[in-house]
Structures are given as structure tokens and as C-alpha cells.
Amino acid sequence: MSGAGSPDFFYREALRLGYVARSAFxxxxxxxxxxxxxxGxxxxxxxxxxxxxxxxxxxxxxxxxKGxxxxxxxxxxxxxxxxxCDSRVRTVCADVMNLLKDQARALSPQGKGFSVMLSDMCPSVSGITSKDAALSCELGGKALSLAVGKSILPSSDESIPEENNSGGDGLLQRGGNLVIKLLESGDTQEFGQFCKLRFKKASWIRPxxxxSSSREIYLVCQGLK
Structure with a gap:
């Protein structure tokens, strides 16, 4: 039988508890x-x-x-x-990679940004490790750019792209928290190094x-400075 840490367990638990996917856990x-x-x-x-x-x-x-x-x-x-879910939840159909920061800010309460940003984005896996990792970093970079504004990763001369019509500030409020999913590779450590400079705490976790076959890893950033 499958144990509490097995994939089958989380799939069954999602069905039993009414979550639409095992990723809830x-x-x-x-x-x-x-x-x-x-x-709130x-x-x-x-x-x-x-x-x-x-x-x-x-x-x-x-x-x-509580709001x-x-x-x-x-x-x-x-x-x-x-x-x-209740009336506090809404969804928007849009390509995050083409999303302008001002458009996303308009979705926040009073246009003041968000206290928490979550990114569970992942590319369609091709099976080519380097390609998949690069696409994952691109998605993660977009999430980071939306959260904190124009960002330059450590040990790199290239900045994470920022929207041309947006200001320097990101969508994440001061003191806010950010979660980014990445496919683990040599480049993922740069995200951690950068976020340790911008947040009070940045930690890696593999839920x-x-x-077991996945290279997914999550960067949890707490307390935007």
C-alpha cells in the first residue's frame, strides 16, 4: 500500500477533501x-x-x-x-508573460498592489532538461519582475525584463511574501541569492x-524590504 508520502496518497486525499488538484497540498x-x-x-x-x-x-x-x-x-x-472558494475569489484569463504591471495592479484592492504573490507557473515539459529549465527560469523571472520591479540577478549583466510603461515599484507591497516555482538547475540559485537581498528571508522547499520524478522546487520569500 502507498504511504502518507506517496503520490497516490496526495491524489486520493485531494479527491477525498474536495481539492481540484494534488498541488493544493x-x-x-x-x-x-x-x-x-x-x-484579510x-x-x-x-x-x-x-x-x-x-x-x-x-x-x-x-x-x-475578515475580508x-x-x-x-x-x-x-x-x-x-x-x-x-467564496465571493472574494476572481479569475482573469490572460497570458502572464504578456501582462503589464499596471494591468495587474488594477486588479488589486484600490490599486495598491498585493500582500502575497504566488507563482505555480510551469512550462510544458519537453523532456529536454536544459530547455525546460530555461523556460522555467523565464516564467520565474516574469513573476519576480512583476513582484519587485526591474531586477538584476546576481552574477549576471542581464536584468529581468520590466514593462516599459511601468514604474520602478513592483506589485508586491512592502513586507509582502512571494512564492515562485522553478525547475531545479544551475541557474535557480541566482534567484535565491537575489531574493535574499530584497527580502528579509528567502528559503527553498520541496513540498x-x-x-519523486519532478525537478520542481519552490522559492519562498518573506518580508519584502
Whole structure:
């Protein structure tokens, strides 16, 4: 029989508990460990399909009277799950890679940005390790650019691209938290080095619900300076 750490366990648990995907347990673990989302928070979920992180994010906001908002963006049209989500959750169909910072800011409460940003974006895996890792870094770089503005990674002369019509500030509020999924490679450490300069704390985690064959790893950044 499969144990509590096996992929089959998390798949069955997602079905039993009403989560639309096993990925819910990845964010549940990070939320339990790092307390990323507080009651009343404003959350932006990049690459939100199929909606499991929307469920966990809304759960973490607390009761409806606590307020808060969860905005999910995905290139696919995402139906908001009935279970765990309420009127505080909305989704937008858009390509994050073409998303301008000002457009995303307009989705936040009073246009003041978000207190938490989550990126579970991942490229369509080709099986070519170097290609997949490069595409993953591109997606992660976009999430980081949206969060903190124009960014230059350590040991690199190239900046993470910033939208031409946006200011220097990112969407993430001061003191805010950021989660970025990457496919582990030699380049991923640069993300960690950079984020340690911009955040009070930056940690790597491989959630228990990650499939054993996957190279997925998450960078958890807390407290934007």
C-alpha cells in the first residue's frame, strides 16, 4: 500500500477533501510552515489553473467577514471551484508573460498592489532538461519582475525584463511574501541569492506532495524590504 508520502496518497486525499488538484497540498504545507497568507490578505495567483491554490488561498483568508481578496490569472479560462472558494475569489484569463504591471495592479484592492504573490507557473515539459529549465527560469523571472520591479540577478549583466510603461515599484507591497516555482538547475540559485537581498528571508522547499520524478522546487520569500 502507498504511504502518507506517496503520490497516490496526495491524489486520493485531494479527491477525498474536495481539492481540484494534488498541488493544493504543496501550498498547504508552505502556508503551515511559513504563514504566508494572513486573514484579510490580498493574494495574486499567477498560473492559477486548475484552481487548487485558489482554494487554499481563500481558506487562508479566514472567515468572509475578515475580508481579503484572491485574484487568479491563467492563460486558460479557470472555473472557480465551489468548495473552499467564496465571493472574494476572481479569475482573469490572460497570458502572464504578456501582462503589464499596471494591468495587474488594477486588479488589486484600490490599486495598491498585493500582500502575497504566488507563482505555480510551469512550462510544458519537453523532456529536454536544459530547455525546460530555461523556460522555467523565464516564467520565474516574469513573476519576480512583476513582484519587485526591474531586477538584476546576481552574477549576471542581464536584468529581468520590466514593462516599459511601468514604474520602478513592483506589485508586491512592502513586507509582502512571494512564492515562485522553478525547475531545479544551475541557474535557480541566482534567484535565491537575489531574493535574499530584497527580502528579509528567502528559503527553498520541496513540498512532500511533489512527485519523486519532478525537478520542481519552490522559492519562498518573506518580508519584502
Amino acid at each position: 504543496k501550498l498547504l504545507q508552505m502556508q503551515k510552515q511559513y504563514k504566508l497568507i494572513t486573514p 490578505a490580498s493574494v495574486l495567483d499567477l498560473g492559477c489553473a486548475p484552481g487548487a491554490w485558489l482554494q487554499v488561498a481563500c481558506q487562508s483568508l479566514g472567515p468572509l467577514e 481579503g481578496v484572491v485574484v487568479g490569472i491563467d492563460v486558460k479560462k479557470v472555473k472557480i471551484p465551489n468548495l473552499y 512532500k506532495a511533489t512527485r
